[in-house]
Amino acid sequence: MSQPTRAGVEARSEPLLQVEGLRKRWPDGRLVLDGIDLTVERGDVVVILGPNGSGKSTLLRCLNGLEDYQEGCVRLHGVEVGRGRPARHVPSRGEQAALVALRQRVGMVFQQLHLFPHVDALHNVMLGPLHVLRKPRVEARETALAALRRVGLEEQAGRLPGELSGGQQQRVAIARALAMSPEVLLFDEPTSALDPLLVREVFKVIRALVYEDAITMLLVTHDLDFARDVADRVLVMEGGRVVVAGTVDQVFQSSHPLVQRFLER
Amino acid sequence: MKRRPLGSARALAVRILACVALACAAGPEARAGTASGEGAGLPPVADRIAPAPPGTSLRRIQDEGVLRWGVDPAGGAPFAMPDPADPRRLVGFEIELVARLCEHLGVRSEPVPADWLALIDNLKAGRTDLALNGIEASPERARVVDFTIPYYRYGEQLTVRAADRERYRSLGDLRGRRISVLNGSAAVEVLQRAGFGASEIVQYDDSLAPYVELANGRVDGSVAESIIAGYYAASMPQLYTVPGTFAPGEYAGAVRKSEPQLLAALDAALERMKADGELGRIYQRWGVWSAEQEQLGIARGPAVEELALASPSSASGLAWGPVMRELAVATGATVLLTAIAMPLAVVAGLGLALMDRSARGALSWPARLYIQGVRGTPLLVQIFLIYYTLPVLGKAMGLGEALAWPAFVVGILCLAGNYAAYEAEIHRAGLDAVPKGQREAALALGMTPRQSLRLVELPQSFRIILPPILNDLVAMIKDTSLVYVIGVRELTAVALGLGKARLIVPQMLVVAALFYLAVSVVADSLGHRLEARLRRRGTPRTSLGPSHHHGGALAAP
Numbered sequence: 001m002s003q004p005t006r007a008g009v010e011a012r013s014e015p016l017l018q019v020e021g022l023r024k025r026w027p028d029g030r031l032v033l034d035g036i037d038l039t040v041e042r043g044d045v046v047v048i049l050g051p052n053g054s055g056k057s058t059l060l061r062c063l064n065g066l067e068d069y070q071e072g073c074v075r076l077h078g079v080e081v082g083r084g085r086p087a088r089h090v091p092s093r094g095e096q097a098a099l100v101a102l103r104q105r106v107g108m109v110f111q112q113l114h115l116f117p118h119v120d121a122l123h124n125v126m127l128g129p130l131h132v133l134r135k136p137r138v139e140a141r142e143t144a145l146a147a148l149r150r151v152g153l154e155e156q157a158g159r160l161p162g163e164l165s166g167g168q169q170q171r172v173a174i175a176r177a178l179a180m181s182p183e184v185l186l187f188d189e190p191t192s193a194l195d196p197l198l199v200r201e202v203f204k205v206i207r208a209l210v211y212e213d214a215i216t217m218l219l220v221t222h223d224l225d226f227a228r229d230v231a232d233r234v235l236v237m238e239g240g241r242v243v244v245a246g247t248v249d250q251v252f253q254s255s256h257p258l259v260q261r262f263l264e265r
Numbered sequence: 266m267k268r269r270p271l272g273s274a275r276a277l278a279v280r281i282l283a284c285v286a287l288a289c290a291a292g293p294e295a296r297a298g299t300a301s302g303e304g305a306g307l308p309p310v311a312d313r314i315a316p317a318p319p320g321t322s323l324r325r326i327q328d329e330g331v332l333r334w335g336v337d338p339a340g341g342a343p344f345a346m347p348d349p350a351d352p353r354r355l356v357g358f359e360i361e362l363v364a365r366l367c368e369h370l371g372v373r374s375e376p377v378p379a380d381w382l383a384l385i386d387n388l389k390a391g392r393t394d395l396a397l398n399g400i401e402a403s404p405e406r407a408r409v410v411d412f413t414i415p416y417y418r419y420g421e422q423l424t425v426r427a428a429d430r431e432r433y434r435s436l437g438d439l440r441g442r443r444i445s446v447l448n449g450s451a452a453v454e455v456l457q458r459a460g461f462g463a464s465e466i467v468q469y470d471d472s473l474a475p476y477v478e479l480a481n482g483r484v485d486g487s488v489a490e491s492i493i494a495g496y497y498a499a500s501m502p503q504l505y506t507v508p509g510t511f512a513p514g515e516y517a518g519a520v521r522k523s524e525p526q527l528l529a530a531l532d533a534a535l536e537r538m539k540a541d542g543e544l545g546r547i548y549q550r551w552g553v554w555s556a557e558q559e560q561l562g563i564a565r566g567p568a569v570e571e572l573a574l575a576s577p578s579s580a581s582g583l584a585w586g587p588v589m590r591e592l593a594v595a596t597g598a599t600v601l602l603t604a605i606a607m608p609l610a611v612v613a614g615l616g617l618a619l620m621d622r623s624a625r626g627a628l629s630w631p632a633r634l635y636i637q638g639v640r641g642t643p644l645l646v647q648i649f650l651i652y653y654t655l656p657v658l659g660k661a662m663g664l665g666e667a668l669a670w671p672a673f674v675v676g677i678l679c680l681a682g683n684y685a686a687y688e689a690e691i692h693r694a695g696l697d698a699v700p701k702g703q704r705e706a707a708l709a710l711g712m713t714p715r716q717s718l719r720l721v722e723l724p725q726s727f728r729i730i731l732p733p734i735l736n737d738l739v740a741m742i743k744d745t746s747l748v749y750v751i752g753v754r755e756l757t758a759v760a761l762g763l764g765k766a767r768l769i770v771p772q773m774l775v776v777a778a779l780f781y782l783a784v785s786v787v788a789d790s791l792g793h794r795l796e797a798r799l800r801r802r803g804t805p806r807t808s809l810g811p812s813h814h815h816g817g818a819l820a821a822p
Contacts, residue, residue, distance in 0.1 A: 066705055066708065090624065096713070100711055100712070100713055101711075103708060103709055104710075104711035108709040110705070110706060110709075114702040114703060114705065114706035115706075116703065116706070116707075116721055116725075117725065118724050118725050118728065127710065127712075127721075128711065131716055132711040132712055132716070173706075177710075180710060180711065
């Protein structure tokens with residue numbers, strides 16, 4: 001009787017996402033990630049700060065398998081879901097399948113939106129549940145509409161991306177990721193490509209996901225106010241390494257020159 | 266009474282299918298009704314021919330009850346031409362001759378149309394068992410095929426412009442001048458022996474063109490077998506055929522080497538037809554009888570009246586109704602060729618493009634090789650090569666006649682295979698034009714690379730490449746005319762055949778061009794409609810009712 005309970009407790013006690021010694025080189029030999037260690041608990045909101053080229057986006061892309069890496073490993077609930085491979089490694093069929101399975105659990109929202117321009121908002125959100133999760137069409141549609149409702153765009157479901165504002169498009173992209181019910185959401189500078197006037201509506205949606213839905217997320221941004229608002233922890237990256245890490249207060253009070261430079265702006 | 270609109274559509278479909286069936290090497294059935302009735306009363310020789318040993322061609326012909334034989338309808342009257350009253354049928358003295366021959370063998374005659382130069386290739390390929398179409402029995406040809414006993418003795422005849430009749434009285438007077446002939450005919454060799462150079466012997470693909478060129482003044486003389494001169498040149502008042510024939514020769518049927526049973530059966534039947542006046546009667550009806558035929562042992566038989574068809578009639582006597590109907594059916598074949606070949610080309614092109622883009626060299630280099638090879642060689646050459654080498658290849662691989670596919674099928678394969686190489690390049694450009702982020706977004710959702718291609722990349726690529734694909738569709742409609750060289754009865758072949766029978770080739774070509782134009786315009790407008798529709802709307806409207814411009818409740822700033 002006690003055995004299964006113990007196992008369950010143990011599984012829950014594992015951190016949701018664990019990154020160990022992640023190291024990646026570009027094909028030309030340049031080191032872009034130089035030994036990243038990171039632990040994310042369920043419900044954590046981790047904000048990653050850092051100058052351009054510090055490896056923030058690349059780290060996110062490694063986490064859901066859009067980029068490969070040469071050393072280290074990634075675990076979800078203690079189970080290894082990715083590990084370093086030699087450069088130019090062609091993934092086997094089994095590794096492909098594992099990648100696909102990983103991406104279903106780790107959602108991503110891109111800086112450049114990348115909505116599918118040929119289908120309307122509803123179908124942008126519905127394609128995942130329908131074709132990846134293989135839900136029946138009616139159910140997939142309900143899931144998609146619920147996700148659009150969550151970002152306040154249910155009434156725009158029939159519009160093509162080209163007919164929506166940039167902020168609305170990014171909200172559809174968030175709904176598209178949400179509809180897959182991911183365990184972790186990765187946001188890669190979700191407002192950098194947007195008109196400053198449209199940034200607020202996107203932050204408002206992300207904030208609601210943090211405070212109302214307690215969604216676990218990693219968020220790359222340059223917006224310190226927003227970081228202060230939502231972050232449980234902050235990482236500051238430079239040259240492919242984490243140079244400062246801690247709670248919001250710890251990091252913002254740090255004397256690290258990079259943090260000081262950030263705060264001056 | 267109300268007529269259901271479907272009825273006429275179905276009738277048209279049936280006609281188009283019938284045309285396809287004809288084109289599929291079955292050829293227009295030789296219902297030489299005018300001929301078959303005439304020979305009544307003569308007992309067939311079939312009962313004298315014992316069943317041939319199994320495995321021989323004769324046995325197969327007897328078992329199937331049909332003799333497939335090669336003939337070029339474009340070669341024209343009086344040998345074989347489309348019946349002006351019903352252009353689906355072939356008429357001519359050779360059509361009647363073989364029809365009677367088949368009656369003697371107790372089988373049905375089935376002419377297989379093909380370009381004249383390809384008659385022997387089709388014979389060797391096993392698509393036919395006999396080639397009989399003004400083929401001169403020469404020692405060179407006898408090395409490749411076996412000949413039946415000759416059925417006609419011809420002589421060459423010189424034709425000049427009527428205005429030149431005093432100037433050019435013989436071949437010798439034309440030394441250094443350009444002479445027109447039928448491509449590959451015995452006249453070529455006659456002229457070579459008379460000292461004419463290659464640039465002075467102008468060869469044309471059909472019997473009429475040499476005379477048209479003579480009348481137009483591009484050449485100064487024309488040499489052809491007496492039958493041809495008597496039929497075509499005699500009908501053109503601006504031409505004059507010099508009396509007297511030279512360089513005599515004989516026509517004979519050709520069969521594959523080492524078919525002694527078939528050869529013997531054909532010879533026996535021909536012998537019978539020669540002796541009892543049956544053959545002489547056919548020649549008289551078609552106006553090709555001459556005293557020289559008696560040297561071959563052909564009895565003239567009782568005098569009979571010449572057929573009206575035995576001399577060319579003017580366009581005024583043309584039955585435009587059946588001709589237009591025939592052109593419409595041939596247009597159906599052209600549309601059908603395109604409608605099958607183009608989608609095949611687009612799909613195969615996508616396959617090639619994906620192979621080409623593949624990270625695996627083992628897939629990409631064969632695709633590259635195919636695309637380069639096909640785009641670097643002429644379609645016409647590909648059609649000829651594939652049609653005539655496939656059966657030979659099949660035999661060499663021990664497949665028998667398994668690869669001797671009908672002309673219509675080979676035509677579609679060649680068109681599709683050729684265009685696939687071009688569509689592959691279009692697909693490649695289209696897929697490259699879809700932003701890389703689209704694939705990443707799809708993969709990030711957990712789609713497999715294949716799902717990303719199908720659901721995200723291809724739908725976008727397709728919108729980009731639709732205009733160039735539609736452009737190629739219109740190009741293909743016209744390129745289908747090339748398959749006439751392997752005997753497919755599409756628009757160009759039918760128009761040429763009808764035109765030659767009545768000496769109205771230019772008129773028929775204008776009509777055919779208008780048919781092509783009409784089909785292209787229709788295809789274009791359908792394509793533009795599709796483009797506009799894709800531009801307007803990505804997917805069918807969702808049934809969410811009218812949408813509003815203002816943002817949702819939660820996120821309104």
